[in-house]
Amino acid sequence: MxxxxxxxxxxxxxxxxGHGIRELTDLRERxxxxxxxxxxxxxxxxxxxxxxxxxxxxxxxAHGIGKVKMKLKRWL
Numbered sequence: 001m002x003x004x005x006x007x008x009x010x011x012x013x014x015x016x017x018g019h020g021i022r023e024l025t026d027l028r029e030r031x032x033x034x035x036x037x038x039x040x041x042x043x044x045x046x047x048x049x050x051x052x053x054x055x056x057x058x059x060x061x062a063h064g065i066g067k068v069k070m071k072l073k074r075w076l
Contacts, residue, residue, distance in 0.1 A: 002048050003045045003072060005046075005057070005070075006044050006046045009041040010043070015038050015039065018035075020038075021036055021037075023069075027060055032062075035062055035063055036061075036062045037061055038060050039059055042054060042055070042057075042076065043055060054076040055076060056073045057070055057071065057073060
């Protein structure tokens with residue numbers, strides 16, 4: 001599905017960090033070493049038909065690397 005985030009991501013929470021992240025080895029191989037954290041938040045998503053909806057999104061981020069592997073988890 002071709003969707004994109006419009007506006008800021010709100011209610012950001014850290015849900016895992018360091019060795020608590022299952023994909024830590026893959027993240028380090030692909031993007032480099034860093035203080036990795038898995039985060040979640042609420043974002044407004046723009047759908048292909050032009051309408052918008054709220055959704056929960058998850059992603060990984062590390063200082064100096066930024067947000068990677070953003071996933072839409074559920075509609076709100």
